[in-house]
Amino acid sequence: MARMNRTIVAATGAAALVLAGCSTGNGGDDKAGSGGSGSGECVIGMTQINQTAAFFTQMNEGAEEAAKKAGCELTIANANNDPAKQNSDIENFVTQQVTGLIVVAIDVNGVLPAVKAAKQAGVRVVAIDAELEKGAADTFVGVDNDAAGAEAGTWVVDNGLAKGKYGVVDARNSFIQNQREDSFRKVIDAAGATHAQSVNGDNVQEKAATAAQNLVTAEPDLDFVYTTGEPATVGAVAALDPAGTTKIIGWDLTAEVIAGIDSGLVTAVVQQDPRQEGVEAVDELKAVIGGAEPKGFIDVPITIVTKDNVDDFRSIFE
Structure with a gap:
C-alpha cells in the first residue's frame, strides 16, 4: 500500500489554521485543520483513536487519498487513546469551522456531547468503526461488530x-x-465451549501482551485465546509460544499476525478493511456537504483470514 506524504499541522487550543489544498496531519498529539463554512466547501476534521495501530494508520491513508481525489481539506487529530483529548479535538475542529467531521470514537458515550455540539454548529458527521447513538452522526461507516463477532463464533463452531x-x-x-x-x-458457549476468563489489554499492545501472558500462565490448558482487536491480537502473538497447544482466534491482521498464521499460532483472524472505511467516510461527507441525502449506514464487509487465504493480504503489510 502506498504511503502518502503528510503535512503535520499543529494547533493549540482553538487556534484556527487555514490549510492550502488538501493538507493532512498524522502522528502528533495536537493537530487541527480549519476552513471556511461556505456552501459546499469540504473541510474535514478527523479525530482518530491513536496513530500506532496499523488498523488506524490504514484508515487514515484511505481518508487522505479520498480527500485528495475529492478536493477536500483533511486534518487528522490524534487522541492518543484519551477520551478527554478526543472531545477537545472535536471542539477545536468546530471552532475552526470545519464543514465535516469524521469520528473514530474511543468512548461512544463520552464523545456524544462534543459530537452533538458539532452537529448543532452545522457540521456534518460520519462515524467510523464505532457506531454512535441514533441521530448523533449522519452516517456510520464500518462493520456491524455485534454481527461480526457472532459470525466469527459461527466459524469456530462450524470448524469444530x-x-x-x-x-x-x-x-x-x-x-x-x-x-x-x-x-x-x-455463539460458542451455546455450542459447548468453556470460557475460562477474560483479561483486559486496554487496547494497548504492551498491556495486551502482559495480559495474554498472565492468562495462559493462569490457564495453561486453553485450547485457544480470542482477541478482540489489533493490540490484543499482536500482544497475544508476542506472548504465546507458537509450539504450544494454545492457538489464537482474533481480530485485525498485521505483519506480526500474518507471521503467526504462518507459524500455526494463529488459526483465524477477522479482517476489516480500514482503508476502505476511510475512503467511504470522506466520500460520504463530500456528498452530504454537497447536499446529498446521508446514507445512514455504509457496510464494509469482513473477511475471516486463515492459512488458506492469507496470501491475499500479505502485500498490504509489506
Whole structure:
C-alpha cells in the first residue's frame, strides 16, 4: 500500500489554521485543520483513536487519498487513546469551522456531547468503526461488530473448535470490542465451549501482551485465546509460544499476525478493511456537504483470514 506524504499541522487550543489544498496531519498529539463554512466547501476534521495501530494508520491513508481525489481539506487529530483529548479535538475542529467531521470514537458515550455540539454548529458527521447513538452522526461507516463477532463464533463452531476451553484478551474501554466479545461468546458457549476468563489489554499492545501472558500462565490448558482487536491480537502473538497447544482466534491482521498464521499460532483472524472505511467516510461527507441525502449506514464487509487465504493480504503489510 502506498504511503502518502503528510503535512503535520499543529494547533493549540482553538487556534484556527487555514490549510492550502488538501493538507493532512498524522502522528502528533495536537493537530487541527480549519476552513471556511461556505456552501459546499469540504473541510474535514478527523479525530482518530491513536496513530500506532496499523488498523488506524490504514484508515487514515484511505481518508487522505479520498480527500485528495475529492478536493477536500483533511486534518487528522490524534487522541492518543484519551477520551478527554478526543472531545477537545472535536471542539477545536468546530471552532475552526470545519464543514465535516469524521469520528473514530474511543468512548461512544463520552464523545456524544462534543459530537452533538458539532452537529448543532452545522457540521456534518460520519462515524467510523464505532457506531454512535441514533441521530448523533449522519452516517456510520464500518462493520456491524455485534454481527461480526457472532459470525466469527459461527466459524469456530462450524470448524469444530467450540468443544474446548478458551480465554479472551479484550479491551474493556472499547464499546465495539465489548460487542465483539459478547456476541462471539454467546455463539460458542451455546455450542459447548468453556470460557475460562477474560483479561483486559486496554487496547494497548504492551498491556495486551502482559495480559495474554498472565492468562495462559493462569490457564495453561486453553485450547485457544480470542482477541478482540489489533493490540490484543499482536500482544497475544508476542506472548504465546507458537509450539504450544494454545492457538489464537482474533481480530485485525498485521505483519506480526500474518507471521503467526504462518507459524500455526494463529488459526483465524477477522479482517476489516480500514482503508476502505476511510475512503467511504470522506466520500460520504463530500456528498452530504454537497447536499446529498446521508446514507445512514455504509457496510464494509469482513473477511475471516486463515492459512488458506492469507496470501491475499500479505502485500498490504509489506
